[in-house]
Amino acid sequence: MSARADKETRTSSAMENRSANRNSVPNLNPETDSVGPPSALTYLDPHYWDERFSSEEHYEWFKDYSHFQHLIKSNIYTSSSVLELGCGNSQLCEELYKDGIVDITCIDLSSVAVEKMQTRLLSKGYKEIKVMQADMLDLPFSSDCFDVVIEKGTMDVLFVDAGDPWNPRQETVSKVMATLDGVHRVLKPDGIFISITFGQPHFRRPLFKDPKFTWSMEYNTFGDGFHYFFYILRKGKRCNDEKEDEKCKDSSISLYQDELEGEDYLFRTRFDDDED
Template sequence: MESRPANGDSDPNSNPVTNSVGPPSALTYLDPHYWDERFSSEEHYEWFKDYSHFQHLIKSNITTSSSVLELGCGNSQLCDELYKDGIVDITCIDLSSVAVEKMQTRLLSKGYKEIKVVQADMLDLPFDTECFDVVIEKGTMDVLFVDAGDPWNPREETVSKVMATLDGVHRVLKPDGIFISITFGQPHFRRPLFMDPKFNWSMEYNTFGDGFHYFFYILRKGNRHIEEKEEPEKHQNPPINMYQDELEGEDYLFRTSIDAEEN
């Protein structure tokens, strides 16, 4: 999401929300004013678990010399964690001017002056062609699917926005760059979009999480093979066996919306 809400200071793996369990409807996530208001009062929230849960996957795919673009930084600390792991050439974007201003202030207070934060729309990336080694998003694209309708046959407007995002990502990636997407979206729903014939990247994924799985997709530009197929694979849904922090957190609210549409 081009956003994130506020974390407490207790268990680092918990995800409490300070103001509420979430918006009255998942469709609220599509309203830019909602995020401005939310960021005005919230300091930190991590959608889909914190960095420690997928750090090993990041380290396997990003080097300290990589130039990285983060889509929808919100008030996540993903860029902070990447920086602490030695990845300093980072550009973060968010649609919310409130999120951008607060992120800039926070990073400067920590001395992370190399990280750039820019107000921008992921549907229309304002960057040169082939200028990043890595583009990463964590929950940001999931917002585009809250009004998708049938997940097997999403609305035309949803597909248009998703493809605009993917077009931009593919364009700004260097010839051997990678796109990392951290999401609830299961492979049988994401593959037809990720593997559209216009893109020359390959697709692989890993999972992480305690109670149910989140997906860590890796799309490698210039690495697609002719024999790769676009049709969805057989896939069993991850077990829903959640811990208390997942039941109380907003991730679960969003997951339930997706599951309801699947059924």
Template structure:
């Protein structure tokens, strides 16, 4: 059943937090997931499917960080990528996602309660790791985006170290985010990582970033052709002004002031 646009927007207003700091509170997510059936941060799969298919092949073992109630794992499954493991910190999200994928017959999809800052997996066990809007939550109390707080940097680096560890040689980390390259590159390009860094953009008014980090393929200077792209201007559509993506971005901007 397809929800009406009006009811969907009413639900978004009902579950959206009053301050960005609530996104760091696990109880907020438990309460939200207990009431919300589905929400796609940063557009649905159709907007970046072409980018995903270029980098994630059938037969790939995939780890999704912070699955929430997104349909990303189901979209991947429908495209032939069936070896998918989803994790989320919220026990409520995990329980509901487990029931959902089982009811739809996606038997190979595994959904686990786990912390992306302490991944409970062995070294080099996934071909692809994907996060979609999950890392952005770590930045809600970052302060100046040009010089984020040390605690923020430490959390982000802990996440990236875990991702790098569980990726197989030549594995790929895909990060779908608001974060622009001049803010993300200093973290992605840390000397301890062996991945190359490339990106594309997608979206209409908002332009989201689709980063592709390929382990073991870092060049000497860290640059790849096509990376020096101008940041697109923002020309918001009405439905984007109504979206939680827009609210989320504004809440963070307000905290950075």
């Protein structure tokens, strides 16, 4: 069997077998009985998210908090001020709150997501968590105001039409750099940016390590048999020494997963479309 045929077989099998979150995700493609949109490109349409959030109560991208809680606790203090990019209907901010981190600001481009998140948090008594509508490409905050900025799968949306992952389209690069520029600006001088993503180091490193940024880069992985990446970018800690990334050696990573969860496969199969 060719690599292409094998890939298509695995993807088809994963789509047929996944059942997690089927009750909470709207069936937006009834012809294929898919829990997600017919194409990953749909994620770029703001109207899709408003429609989805209007009926979906909760969906967790890239594993739930328990899988990377140990990494959060190693990098975020309870006194930290935290900005979450693209909160959607994730429970990430609630889990951070339960761990004692109360100075949290969540943003999302969708007004529907923001309104529903505000209602949900208030109903649970999490009054300290702030939620507002904002675009991560143009953050409406003053410079040096957050200890931590965190995103979980939000930036991955920017890459769904990137084309060749080794040489992404300029439009994609421009959007990613606008996001990173804003994150770098709003972080305090010793702040950190945490990015939880599918993106492998050899694709993310050229963007994260652009000369304009002063942050260092390290990462961890989590997941069973299939790796998600937990990047930590520490502002003001960048070194000119090539040994800076010794803790970040690329590992041998499987591009497939026997049981892809929910919609995560859409990001991965989009990525695989550019491979033989």
